[in-house]
Amino acid sequence: MLILCPNCGDRDLSEFSYVGDATVQRPNPPEARPEDWQSFVYHRQNPRGPHRELWQHNGGCRLILEVTRNTLTHEIVGTKVAGPQRAGSGT
Amino acid sequence: MARFSAWAVAKNALSGNRNWTSQWRKPDPKPSYDVIIIGGGGHGLATAFYLAKEHGIHNVAVVEKGWIGGGNVGRNTTIVRSNYELRPNALFYEHSLKLWEGLSQVLNYNVMFSQRGVLYLAHSPGELDAHATRGNAMRLHGIDAELLDRDAVARFVPQLDMSDHTRFPIVGGLLQPRAGTARHDAIAWGYARAADQLGIDILENCEVTGFLKKGDTVTGIQTTRGDISAPKIGVAVAGSTSEVLRKAGVDNLPIESHVLQAFVSEALKPVLNTVVIGAGGHFYMSQSDKGGLVYGGELDKYNSYAQRGNLPIVEDVHTMMLALCPQFAKLRLLRHWGGIMDMSMDGSPIITKGPLPGLYLNAGWCYGGFKATPASGWCFAHTIANDAPHALNAPFTLDRFNTGYTIDEGGSGPFPRLQ
Numbered sequence: 412m413l414i415l416c417p418n419c420g421d422r423d424l425s426e427f428s429y430v431g432d433a434t435v436q437r438p439n440p441p442e443a444r445p446e447d448w449q450s451f452v453y454h455r456q457n458p459r460g461p462h463r464e465l466w467q468h469n470g471g472c473r474l475i476l477e478v479t480r481n482t483l484t485h486e487i488v489g490t491k492v493a494g495p496q497r498a499g500s501g502t
Numbered sequence: 503m504a505r506f507s508a509w510a511v512a513k514n515a516l517s518g519n520r521n522w523t524s525q526w527r528k529p530d531p532k533p534s535y536d537v538i539i540i541g542g543g544g545h546g547l548a549t550a551f552y553l554a555k556e557h558g559i560h561n562v563a564v565v566e567k568g569w570i571g572g573g574n575v576g577r578n579t580t581i582v583r584s585n586y587e588l589r590p591n592a593l594f595y596e597h598s599l600k601l602w603e604g605l606s607q608v609l610n611y612n613v614m615f616s617q618r619g620v621l622y623l624a625h626s627p628g629e630l631d632a633h634a635t636r637g638n639a640m641r642l643h644g645i646d647a648e649l650l651d652r653d654a655v656a657r658f659v660p661q662l663d664m665s666d667h668t669r670f671p672i673v674g675g676l677l678q679p680r681a682g683t684a685r686h687d688a689i690a691w692g693y694a695r696a697a698d699q700l701g702i703d704i705l706e707n708c709e710v711t712g713f714l715k716k717g718d719t720v721t722g723i724q725t726t727r728g729d730i731s732a733p734k735i736g737v738a739v740a741g742s743t744s745e746v747l748r749k750a751g752v753d754n755l756p757i758e759s760h761v762l763q764a765f766v767s768e769a770l771k772p773v774l775n776t777v778v779i780g781a782g783g784h785f786y787m788s789q790s791d792k793g794g795l796v797y798g799g800e801l802d803k804y805n806s807y808a809q810r811g812n813l814p815i816v817e818d819v820h821t822m823m824l825a826l827c828p829q830f831a832k833l834r835l836l837r838h839w840g841g842i843m844d845m846s847m848d849g850s851p852i853i854t855k856g857p858l859p860g861l862y863l864n865a866g867w868c869y870g871g872f873k874a875t876p877a878s879g880w881c882f883a884h885t886i887a888n889d890a891p892h893a894l895n896a897p898f899t900l901d902r903f904n905t906g907y908t909i910d911e912g913g914s915g916p917f918p919r920l921q
Contacts, residue, residue, distance in 0.1 A: 412812050423814075424812055424813075424814055425814040428803075429803050429804040429919060431917070431919075432758075432805070445904075446904075449903065449904045450754065452847075452903075452916050453756040453847045453903040453904075453916055454754035454755065454756060455744070455755070455756070455757065455758050456744070456753055457744035457745075457755065457757055457758050457759055457805065458744070458745075459742075459744075459745050459759070459807040462805055464804070464805065466804075480804075482759070482805050482806050482807045482808070483807045483808055484808065485806070485808055485812070
């Protein structure tokens with residue numbers, strides 16, 4: 412499996428480490444209820460098909476990427492640099 | 503259907519083995535049953551068997567989208583053990599091991615359960631201390647465990663590289679002598695045949711496409727072979743749990759699906775008489791009765807429903823194997839495949855009523871589902887029949903993630919890929 416890093420180009424899977432599901436939202440402490448935290452820590456959609464997830468290119472530029480990957484075929488649909496301040500950057 | 507016996511084997515041999523009948527019927531679905539079990543793997547079939555045998559509930563259907571033995575029950579590496587430290591796990595898996603010990607007789611089917619022992623290697627004094635802690639916990643729960651020193655390990659498994667300068671120097675190990683291996687297909691076929699004899703309908707090529715609901719209550723299933731209704735529906739679909747329950751409107755399970763790869767070498771004469779787990783628990787191997795080495799390592803560590811993995815793990819697994827047994831470098835790899843694990847958030851299973859009225863859930867087996875098959879079915883049948891868990895599976899709820907009573911044997915936290 413190759414992952415397209417916006418910085419480094421197509422790189423081998425072994426250069427990356429998996430961080431996890433990119434769709435879970437960390438609750439905002441002042442208004443968060445216990446159920447929000449349970450959801451954030453434990454509940455996952457776990458789809459068979461396209462999945463938004465975070466990978467770190469720690470064998471390369473060390474950026475954390477948001478990768479959309481098909482969990483059934485391993486096809487990578489898109490990657491971008493993760494984080495709101497960098498939204499839209501990358502490919 | 504005839505019972506298997508030495509007499510039956512001899513009689514059928516005389517007639518050229520032409521008169522054996524099929525092991526289970528191929529019935530058409532009835533419009534309704536008392537209980538439907540979704541998933542014709544080991545756990546689903548065992549559940550149906552114990553519903554009939556222990557609880558007298560015979561009007562049961564097991565629906566399977568493929569064929570019996572085609573899922574994870576046919577894709578695992580057949581290790582059976584109960585060497586757990588935490589009390590809920592220790593009691594549950596020891597119950598399973600005890601069921602395994604009598605299973606061939608109970609099912610009248612040779613499941614080839616071989617108590618050849620499972621040896622966890624220790625590669626540092628610290629790891630040996632941790633093994634001693636685990637062994638002591640096991641013995642306090644009435645489970646057999648023996649701590650071996652370096653010389654005892656060398657005598658027990660002469661194939662291991664015991665030199666000091668290897669990547670994984672061996673300082674000792676923890677042996678569970680009653681653990682071992684079994685035949686993976688036989689457990690599926692044996693439970694299917696025994697359940698069928700008790701009147702249970704096994705519906706193959708019958709994929710669940712949706713659920714029939716009245717309000718929140720689940721009242722039946724839609725399948726590729728028509729609608730079937732039942733007041734109680736058990737789900738035992740391993741890696742597909744999230745996808746199947748999404749059809750019922752449940753999409754917040756503490757489960758991720760991950761791929762685990764396994765390997766079989768070409769057959770060779772007997773070289774390994776036990777199950778060895780080494781390299782910090784990241785590698786395991788045994789030898790099948792056919793002669794092939796059966797071995798594997800860790801998850802690929804990313805969500806996957808593909809029943810195949812990637813090459814970095816292939817390399818990792820073989821690196822560890824050759825560090826422990828360099829002489830296996832000359833072996834050729836015969837087969838290699840992947841299976842989809844329902845990794846739970848604490849590494850322990852879920853056997854519970856819910857998450858909706860009318861539904862019962864059996865999931866979260868991580869990569870330890872095979873050894874659990876008898877007890878999983880036994881506890882799940884108890885839960886479905888009585889609408890309440892048995893003491894053995896009472897801790898394995900869905901609610902434990904909300905109440906803080908997680909059962910995290912590995913101490914890995916809520917990261918399924920690390921369990």
